[in-house]
Amino acid sequence: MTDNPYDAPQAQPGPPQDADAAEAIIGEELRKTSLGVIACLAYLLFWLLGSVGMGLWLLVSGTVPDALTGGAANPLAGMGRGLGLIYLGLSVFPMAFVLAVWFFLRALRRVASLHDPGAVLQALSWQRWLWLIPITLVVVTIVLLFVFMAFVIIMGVVAGGAG
Amino acid sequence: MRSWTQDDWKRALTALRWTRTAGWAMVVIGVLYTGMFALMAPLMFIGGAFEPQDMPEMPFPLWGLGVVYLIFAVISLVITVLTWRCATITGKLLRHPSTEGLAHVLRRYRQWWWMAGVFSVFGCLFGVVGWIFNIAVALQ
Helix, strand or coil: CCCCCCCCHHHCCCCCCCHHHHHHHHHHHHHHHHHHHHHHHHHHHHHHHHHHHHHHHHHHHCCCCHHHHCHHHCCCCCCHHHHHHHHHHHCHHHHHHHHHHHHHHHHHHHHHHHCCHHHHHHHHHHHHHHHCHHHHHHHHHHHHHHHHHHHHHHHHHHHHHHC | CCCCCHHHHHHHHHHHHHHHHHHHHHHHHHHHHHHHHHHHHHHHHHHHHHCHHHCCCCCCCHHHHHHHHHHHHHHHHHHHHHHHHHHHHHHHHHHCCCHHHHHHHHHHHHHHHHHHHHHHHHHHHHHHHHHHHHHHHHHC
């Protein structure tokens, strides 16, 4: 059987006899989803606040405190401004995710109030993008990890050459 | 309330197809995260048992971090299993679309969001503790 039901004449989609009851359940399920989504929104706001706060702090202070990086062996001491800019730049991600979750919540509210398939479709569409968030995060983390490792290796080579 | 049209179904199934693909990718990520937390927890327990005196600035014993990692591992495992169930059930709906099936899938997604909410709340608590710790160390 093909994955696309519209290519398969034996699997034509359509509402069953008790479609009204099922549609009412669909609306109810989406409405109940709001609580979990609000908790996720709180976490994303926390992340955004931490990222912007840390970025601004590093940018203004211009240095990374020894206490946060291990005292005498602080390799980041003079890089506060650069790190601050990186933090602020990476704040784009939590900001985008907060907006996406916000729109998802708005779509969920419309589902509860309108009882319209159009509102359900809107919610499903936003949910699709939200499920892509962890994938984006992991890709970004892996890329950053590689950049950081390359940085450490280069610094090690430079230090070795100078020694 | 207007009824579902064929065009509505096409759009819904397209969105769900993307969600299913993201879901399978998230299963892989979930396995990696669960493995990482499950590995870190015993390491913290061992580290906490043998070398707590090496980190005098820590406001709590290192095994406490092991407990936190263990909780994260359990939550990650539950979310991963839920994601796997969401992906498989969405696949079934894509093969046999129906309004009851969609309601069933959305119930699973709701459970997933609620569990993600639990993870978020716990993450927030852990983050606040981390901030307090960092500020306390910086002020010393």
